[in-house]
Amino acid sequence: MSELLKITDLHVEYDTSEETVYAVNGVDLTVGRKETLGLVGETGAGKTTTALSVLRLLPHKIGRISKGSIIYDGEDLLAIKEKVFKKYRGKRISMIFQDPMTSLNPVIPIGKQVAEVIKLHNPDMTKAQIESRVDEMLEMVGIKANRKKDYPNQFSGGMKQRVVIAIALACEPELLIADEPTTALDVTVQAQVLAMMTDLKERLGTSMILITHDLGVVAETCDKVAVMYAGEIVESGTVEDIFGKGNHHPYTIGLFGSLPDLKDDKPRLSPIEGLMPDPTDLPKGCKFHPRCPHCSEKCRTEQPEVMVTNGHSLRCHLFSKEV
Amino acid sequence: MEDNILVTKGLKKYFGTPKGMLHAVDDIDLSIRRGTTLGVVGESGCGKSTLGRTILQLIKPTSGQIIFDGKDVTNLSKSEMAQFRRDAGIIFQDPYASLNPRLTAFELIEEPLIVNKTYKTKQEQQEAVFKMMEINGLPPRLINSYPHELDGGRRQRIGIARTLVLNPKFIVCDEPVSALDVSIQAQILNLLMDLQDARQLSYIFITHDLSVVKHISHEIMVMYMGVCVERAEKNELFANPIHPYTKALLAAIPVPDLSSKGKRREIIKGEVTSPINLKPGCRFAPRCPYACEKCMADENVKLRDLGNDHYVACAVI
Amino acid sequence: MSEPERIENESKTVYQMSKKRGMFKQVLKRFSRNRTAMIGLIIFALILLCIIGVGIFCNYDQAIQQNMSERLMKPCAEHIFGTDQYGRDVFIRVLFGGRTSLFTALAVIACSTTLGMIFGSIAGYGTQRTDNVVMRINDVFAAIPETLLAVCIVAALGGGMFNLGIACVCTVTPGNIRMFRSWVMPLKEQDYIEAARACGTKNFRIITRHILPNCLGPILVLATLHLALTIIAIAGLSFIGLGVQSPTPEWGAMLSEAREFMRDYPHLIMIPGAAILLSALSLNMIGDGLRDALDPKLKN
Numbered sequence: 046m047s048e049l050l051k052i053t054d055l056h057v058e059y060d061t062s063e064e065t066v067y068a069v070n071g072v073d074l075t076v077g078r079k080e081t082l083g084l085v086g087e088t089g090a091g092k093t094t095t096a097l098s099v100l101r102l103l104p105h106k107i108g109r110i111s112k113g114s115i116i117y118d119g120e121d122l123l124a125i126k127e128k129v130f131k132k133y134r135g136k137r138i139s140m141i142f143q144d145p146m147t148s149l150n151p152v153i154p155i156g157k158q159v160a161e162v163i164k165l166h167n168p169d170m171t172k173a174q175i176e177s178r179v180d181e182m183l184e185m186v187g188i189k190a191n192r193k194k195d196y197p198n199q200f201s202g203g204m205k206q207r208v209v210i211a212i213a214l215a216c217e218p219e220l221l222i223a224d225e226p227t228t229a230l231d232v233t234v235q236a237q238v239l240a241m242m243t244d245l246k247e248r249l250g251t252s253m254i255l256i257t258h259d260l261g262v263v264a265e266t267c268d269k270v271a272v273m274y275a276g277e278i279v280e281s282g283t284v285e286d287i288f289g290k291g292n293h294h295p296y297t298i299g300l301f302g303s304l305p306d307l308k309d310d311k312p313r314l315s316p317i318e319g320l321m322p323d324p325t326d327l328p329k330g331c332k333f334h335p336r337c338p339h340c341s342e343k344c345r346t347e348q349p350e351v352m353v354t355n356g357h358s359l360r361c362h363l364f365s366k367e368v
Numbered sequence: 369m370e371d372n373i374l375v376t377k378g379l380k381k382y383f384g385t386p387k388g389m390l391h392a393v394d395d396i397d398l399s400i401r402r403g404t405t406l407g408v409v410g411e412s413g414c415g416k417s418t419l420g421r422t423i424l425q426l427i428k429p430t431s432g433q434i435i436f437d438g439k440d441v442t443n444l445s446k447s448e449m450a451q452f453r454r455d456a457g458i459i460f461q462d463p464y465a466s467l468n469p470r471l472t473a474f475e476l477i478e479e480p481l482i483v484n485k486t487y488k489t490k491q492e493q494q495e496a497v498f499k500m501m502e503i504n505g506l507p508p509r510l511i512n513s514y515p516h517e518l519d520g521g522r523r524q525r526i527g528i529a530r531t532l533v534l535n536p537k538f539i540v541c542d543e544p545v546s547a548l549d550v551s552i553q554a555q556i557l558n559l560l561m562d563l564q565d566a567r568q569l570s571y572i573f574i575t576h577d578l579s580v581v582k583h584i585s586h587e588i589m590v591m592y593m594g595v596c597v598e599r600a601e602k603n604e605l606f607a608n609p610i611h612p613y614t615k616a617l618l619a620a621i622p623v624p625d626l627s628s629k630g631k632r633r634e635i636i637k638g639e640v641t642s643p644i645n646l647k648p649g650c651r652f653a654p655r656c657p658y659a660c661e662k663c664m665a666d667e668n669v670k671l672r673d674l675g676n677d678h679y680v681a682c683a684v685i
Numbered sequence: 686m687s688e689p690e691r692i693e694n695e696s697k698t699v700y701q702m703s704k705k706r707g708m709f710k711q712v713l714k715r716f717s718r719n720r721t722a723m724i725g726l727i728i729f730a731l732i733l734l735c736i737i738g739v740g741i742f743c744n745y746d747q748a749i750q751q752n753m754s755e756r757l758m759k760p761c762a763e764h765i766f767g768t769d770q771y772g773r774d775v776f777i778r779v780l781f782g783g784r785t786s787l788f789t790a791l792a793v794i795a796c797s798t799t800l801g802m803i804f805g806s807i808a809g810y811g812t813q814r815t816d817n818v819v820m821r822i823n824d825v826f827a828a829i830p831e832t833l834l835a836v837c838i839v840a841a842l843g844g845g846m847f848n849l850g851i852a853c854v855c856t857v858t859p860g861n862i863r864m865f866r867s868w869v870m871p872l873k874e875q876d877y878i879e880a881a882r883a884c885g886t887k888n889f890r891i892i893t894r895h896i897l898p899n900c901l902g903p904i905l906v907l908a909t910l911h912l913a914l915t916i917i918a919i920a921g922l923s924f925i926g927l928g929v930q931s932p933t934p935e936w937g938a939m940l941s942e943a944r945e946f947m948r949d950y951p952h953l954i955m956i957p958g959a960a961i962l963l964s965a966l967s968l969n970m971i972g973d974g975l976r977d978a979l980d981p982k983l984k985n
Contacts, residue, residue, distance in 0.1 A: 232617060237637070316552075
């Protein structure tokens with residue numbers, strides 16, 4: 046499978062008036078064509094920042110990419126002029142945000158909002174062509190075309206997220222970045238939306254980066270998984286690698302241990318002790334060492350290298366010894 | 369008669385809206401044994417939060433009885449009400465919105481003690497706060513921190529400490545872990561369960577997350593549009609769900625292992641609507657794959673006892 | 686003593702010693718970074734200092750004693766701002782006049798803010814019915830044009846600074862009540878108010894402990910901006926003769942008295958005018974700075 050997106054050694058910093066926040070610290074990621082990559086991690090792990098860097102939408106003047114490269118379809122995204130890149134956004138790469146309530150404009154009918162993105166990227170399309178494309182898109186996400194004159198507040202949360210998805214897919218992008226697309230939805234609606242997204246993705250041949258904290262969602266929809274912690278990818282591989290038995294990063298084990306299981310009864314959960322490190326003052330050595338049950342002297346001082354075995358990569362001293 | 373801390377009979381709460389009566393909580397009967405947890409599950413808008421607030425008298429019920437510790441609490445005198453407020457507490461979903469941003473951690477936990485004049489001397493009061501912080505895993509150096517300086521997990525610990533400092537017998541937990549990350553969520557769930565063991569607390573645990581509710585509850589009640597559709601002991605409910613809505617909910621949870629990968633799940637269509645101007649009969653019928661004529665009559669969809677403490681409100685089964 | 690015990694005891698003492706910090710300090714820091722606001726603060730502080738300090742060096746008699754031999758002098762070494770038509774030193778009169786103007790304005794704002802807080806929180810926090818009663822009465826006051834209302838009140842009660850103050854309180858308060866109510870209402874819906882109710886907090890304590898401190902920021906901003914407006918309003922009302930009786934110095938009244946000499950002796954009108962302008966301007970600058978410093982959305 047050829048690579049569509051390749052991120053190497055990405056570092057992102059946010060400069061505030063008082064301090065520097067190290068949000069992303071050396072992320073390597075590849076997304077192949079027609080592949081779904083799940084990016085898993087807790088709040089503040091740098092998942093969204095990574096996604097925003099790909100779209101070059103980091104907050105102006107505050108966020109900056111200090112190191113690394115993002116190669117998209119053979120092109121260096123960080124070197125392209127902003128004017129050219131604007132044409133990529135929405136057309137080749139699009140993004141779905143977490144909250145469907147705030148990502149739609151409340152005073153414009155939804156049909157118009159879908160039409161807007163089509164018009165922007167296809168300036169030579171006629172009005173009738175655009176209209177028929179809007180109808181097609183809405184039907185595709187399961188909204189009747191005769192509702193296109195309705196305003197966002199006339200739709201429920203799940204329906205709004207469908208509209209957002211229709212907008213994101215309107216120009217048939219090659220890569221779709223979905224930032225917690227179903228977190229704000231109820232479970233039964235989440236199941237509907239996820240099923241629809243997987244379906245559309247297969248039909249349109251889109252690649253997807255799915256950002257989520259829900260390991261269940263990842264297990265069901267993704268091909269590959271990357272687990273992020275404190276701006277680093279601590280473990281990545283295929284879903285089978287991550288969810289299977291094999292070797293795991295202690296943080297991944299902690300994440301699974303924190304989940305209540307529906308199948309068997311654990312009397313107590315085994316959470317990860319402690320808190321996420323402060324991104325302005327990250328610990329030396331392995332970023333996870335203050336919370337790690339297997340922490341050794343080496344972990345405190347030395348940053349572990351990534352060890353790759355059969356595409357399953359781990360960033361932990363525990364496994365570097367063995368290899 | 370079992371030792372029930374809380375019993376409600378025919379509890380109703382209707383809100384008047386411009387479009388008509390909204391049946392937020394409709395005819396709920398429940399009982400909670402002392403020292404156990406009743407999980408209330410449902411999707412947004414099913415009335416589960418209103419139920420919790422109505423039980424605590426933060427919202428006056430439209431009709432029905434709430435019997436707490438053997439006493440009807442819907443019509444209490446001022447001093448009895450103050451006692452009830454000490455005995456029954458609430459923990460909120462969003463630990464940020466539920467803490468006054470102008471008060472420090474210490475003041476937040478101290479506040480209920482001042483209000484209720486629990487201790488006579490300042491010294492005792494301070495000691496009680498420090499003890500409560502220790503129980504909840506809050507290091508004493510945080511006393512002067514404001515909520516916005518702390519992370520979600522610690523804020524929720526303050527929220528719990530504040531409720532617990534009055535030594536209640538019963539707590540309504542309104543989605544206490546939904547806003548937290550999984551690793552922090554597990555810490556808080558463990559804390560809540562330890563506290564229950566140590567202090568014989570009874571909880572109503574309101575959530576939309578079935579795996580959480582299974583973990584913490586003894587008994588589970590499934591709500592849909594203001595009514596209880598199924599109620600049973602937790603293992604019974606998960607092993608033997610009967611109501612089509614419960615089945616749909618269980619099927620919709622994404623499971624974090626690969627056994628279900630690639631399998632098509634049965635997904636119910638549609639979304640929850642507001643329970644305004646209801647037609648008689650089952651409220652789930654418009655989304656239900658098994659709906660038939662029998663579902664359109666109110667008397668067929670009353671909660672029935674199937675034995676084994678398993679109650680269900682469905683006409684078809 | 687074991688290590689954790691020692692740390693714990695230490696922090697207990699820390700708590701007893703140190704009082705609040707944090708939020709207030711942050712606001713102060715952001716305010717001090719705002720150049721315009723700091724200039725405003727310095728100007729206003731200087732004005733206040735002069736007005737208070739004048740009593741040490743001069744006698745109040747100097748401000749009202751007529752001295753016809755020195756009438757209508759241009760600014761010179763002896764009288765830096767010159768003298769008026771009765772030979773009184775304009776500089777001394779402006780400073781003593783500032784006492785009347787500023788202190789009345791301060792008193793007016795203190796009263797109207799307190800009234801606004803009381804009735805605003807009653808209307809905003811109370812039931813629909815109390816809200817309706819308070820706000821409809823409030824509407825009656827708000828419906829009359831401010832100047833007209835002030836004129837009517839002074840006409841009914843008679844002239845003088847005290848009555849003028851009452852008139853100003855009556856004109857400023859209705860707007861305050863409406864604004865404060867609009868700040869209290871969204872706070873009422875907050876979870877922490879419900880949490881306070883759930884542990885049995887009485888309504889009075891909820892308002893004083895949980896609601897008012899959380900809208901203190903905007904209240905402070907509004908009060909500062911209103912102070913500027915009130916200074917102008919008092920000057921305006923004195924100008925049309927509703928305030929102090931001569932020979933008491935007051936900025937608006939001084940302007941009024943100087944009208945006929947405006948053409949030949951412009952300093953007579955410029956000096957009190959500048960005093961009004963500077964104090965109103967500096968207060969507006971402070972108010973804007975405060976708003977920026979208190980608005981959490983502008984953080985960073």
